[in-house]
Amino acid sequence: MDGEVVRGQRPLRLGRRVFAPAELVVMAIVNRTPDSFFDRGATYGEAEALAAVDRAVADGAGIIDVGGVKAAPGEEVDAAEELRRIGGFVAAIRARHADVVISVDTWRAEVGRVVAGEGADLLNDAWGGVDPDLAAVAAAQDIGLVCTHAGHLPPRTRPHRMTYDDVVADIVTTTVGLAERAVALGVRPDAILVDPGHDFGKNSRHSLEATRRLPEMTATGWPVLVAMSNKDFVGETLDTGVDGRLEGTLAATAVSAWLGARVFRAHQVAATVRALRMVSTIRGDTDLAVARRGVV
Incomplete structure (x- = not known):
């Protein structure tokens, strides 16, 4: 496939990197929180977090996503505390990895x-x-923005008996509206992604429907990011706890890649990179890493 014209999408330009439309990119999760649902504070300390960044880059992550507030309800974390956790850490990553794309998970x-x-x-x-005002900050600083569907809920709110006439229609309308507003404010169109927001403002059936109907998002022309790693919709599908969700996460990742998603937020970077390389090679966008069978 021609990487510049895949599915009518444009290259994604973030920092020093340009990701072609056919390129599948892993966004590694590094949480500077003591209470994250998956790593349970394993990267709360700066040394541990920097080591996790180094591993993620070595394993093939193109984007590092740093968060200072867990998504679920819990202890209040104001802006000052959020900045205590991640302020300075971004600069430390940049000093170690000049070319990696650094993302910050924040709504403030x-x-x-x-x-x-x-x-x-x-x-x-x-x-x-x-x-x-967050989109205006992205515009003023000439950086990118992820526009997410979160069910129109306040931050750190769990969904309760959420209903939609059509969940995917709501996702598309909301995320496209946010993307268009960002462009109007001055954010570069080639630095904007849309995210269906798996589990955010949704029950597990909503998240599954958003996954199977992902082409309705990719058809908008905006690059799609999916954040599905070890989430509850995977756990409820398989009836497993957080530690048993890798296979389900990789299956959902592979399906989403085949359906046109381009960026994949992940805890387990190496496994995700391998799964995405398999998808990319099956669809003809990349070649074999080695070719021995029937040749030597």
Whole structure:
């Protein structure tokens, strides 16, 4: 396939990197939180977090996504505490890895402004534009923005009996609206991604439907990011706890890649990179890493 014209999409330009439309990119999760649902605080300390960044880059991640507040309800984390956790850390990553794309998972404009000054290339707004000034920060700093469907809920809110006339129609309308607003504010179109927001403002059936109907998002022309790693919709599908969700996560990742998603937020980077390489090779976008069978 011609990487410049795959499915009518444009290259994605973030920081020093240009990702072609056919390129499948892993966004590694590094949480500077003591209470994250998956790693349970394993990368709360700066040394541990920097080591996790180094491993993720070595394993093939193209984007590092740093978060200072867990998505679920819990202890209050104000902007000052969020910045205590991640302020300075972005600069430390940039000093170690000049070319990696650094994303920061935040919904607050004041946090976005600080981390942009430290070298962040992307603001991952997982809560659907609740702070309308965040997009303006991305525009002013000439960095990227993730526009997410979070069910129109306040940050750190669990969904309860959520209903939609058509969940995918709501996802498309919301994320495209956020993307178009960002462009109007001055964010570069080639630095914007849309995210269906698996589990955010959704029950597990909603998340599964968003996955199987992903082509309705890719048809908008905006590059699609999926954040499915070890989430509850995987656990409820397989009836397994957090530690038993890797296979389900990789299956959902492979399906989403085949359906046109381009960026994949992941805890287990090496396994995700391998799964995506398999998808990419099956569809003809990459070649074999080695060719011995029937040749030598």
